[in-house]
Amino acid sequence: MLDAWLRLWNGDYTQAPRIISPDFTVHAALLDGGDGSSIRGADGLVAWISQTRAAFPDLRFSVQIDPLVDGDHASVRWTATGTYAGGFPGAEARPGTVVGFTGTDTLRMENGKFVEYWLNSDTLQLLTQLHAL
Template identity: 90%
Template sequence: MNITARNRMRLLVPAALAALAVGGTTAAASVPSATPAAHSVTAQHHRGTVKQTEAMLDAWLRLWNGDYTQAPGIISPRFTVHAALLDGGDGSGIRGADGLVAWISQTRAAFPDLRFSLQIDPLAAGDRASVRWTATGTYAGGFPGAKAQPGTTVTFTGTDTLRMKNGRFVEYWLNSDTLQLLTQLQAL
């Protein structure tokens, strides 16, 4: 899925920056009026940031769909995860591109055809972006405590919130519906 082609970013821009970018003064009456050249520079920077964020989110989705070659280009060596993991961990042990790829590979081992798709357009504000997704896949077996038969189709949802720095993701907050997944796997 190409985020750029199918989904347009909705940028949540502070009122003052929005007023400068469009030349208005409604929400930012105390902000000095910018010159037309400044408007052009601000608008160009804004468009460049949007395109970069869209490209990074597109690569993020491809990474979770099994294209591990995306990781080095979008994941910072200082990348950290914040998540309530099924093994009881908090995600703090998952570091950098290699750690993320190992975690994704482990997840995909139980669901080899797991496919992530976006439910709604991504949201971005400053150095953060958030995507709401649905994952669907076929259970291959081996999930601890699962009584579902291999071949069972599962679908679950979640939201990824990511912080970007210098063109790479540096921090990741995951909120997924593990209850929905565990119920389908008959693991409760």
């Protein structure tokens, strides 16, 4: 499941219906000030990932340390690297700027699919590289 999750974030959207519950919810501090509650189900998640990848088309996520699994919860620490393509609100970095940032995903599984997601990412690190502060 976590391998498919990583492939999904790396742009393989065909993974979503197989691993994401229709009841899927997100808990995250979003850059637009939202809390992630508007992101629902596989379609909502794919739309959010697509929006993120629009500014970084070659964005690649990789696992930084082995995942921790406890019952129906899993947590994975990741790194992401990509090339900025432009269009990020408030960013003064030039397109072509390579960025890297880290984060941790915690997921809850139910009936063989991910149903809940908590995201902690180093947004300060990303915004600093984009000269968006």
